[in-house]
Amino acid sequence: MKWSRAVHHLTELAEKCGELPTSFFRFQVVELWVFGDLLGVPKDVDVVEVALVTDLPVDEVPWLTEPVGAEHWANSTRLSRNPFEACWRSQDAPVWNHRIERPALVWSAADGINEEALVAVGDGTAELVRTAAPTPYELAKRVRDELAVSLKALRQANQEYTDRRWSPGKLTPHSDALWRTTTGYLDLLDVVN
Structure with a gap:
């Protein structure tokens, strides 16, 4: 575009x-x-x-x-x-x-x-007009903090998917949420490793 x-x-x-x-x-x-x-x-x-x-x-x-x-x-x-x-x-x-x-x-x-x-x-x-760049320490801490939040969310999304897996109703919202959460977690994990 x-x-x-x-x-x-x-x-x-x-x-x-x-x-x-x-x-x-x-x-x-x-x-x-x-x-x-x-x-x-x-x-x-x-x-x-x-x-x-x-x-x-x-x-x-x-x-x-x-x-x-x-x-x-x-x-x-x-x-x-x-x-x-x-x-x-x-x-x-x-x-x-x-x-x-x-x-x-x-x-x-x-x-x-x-x-x-x-x-x-x-x-x-x-x-x-851009913000200042964080220091390497600030960036590393930020990624670690986000990784912790992401892991907690991944466990929760996995449990919600598991709970709904064989229940009536659409599974797509739960599977999509699990997919997004997994993608975010893996992205952060790659940065940390």
Whole structure:
């Protein structure tokens, strides 16, 4: 996709974040961050990588999982119909990790749209609005902390799948949750090892 189109999608998502009613969803998105290729020099990109920070506790948003209600939120904001790759995060932990490197905040519930960041992304000067890089120690600690949360979530998702395995009803939501949780755990384990 063209750079200008990617920036358009990001801007549109930031606007949608500010328009959603606060009582409509089980959780609230409180920040929208962009990371990845869109923070570099203008060029065609495959996807717009964003981090959606929720008001949920850390244990409810393990790495590479989706909180309950995320699909509904994604449909309401057109996130699911546009070329986004979204990572869900908790406001109770840093947004950055081994994959979300030096993101830029483009919207927050407290301050609205960060026009400076959107202009910088559009101009290819996002380096000016990106967060500082963590130290190697901070990054290693962050990954270890996320790995612990992810392992706890993996055990829980496995148990929920096991409990529902032979019960009536659809198994897909439980198998999808187990798949996402496993993917996140293995990704973090690879970084630690």
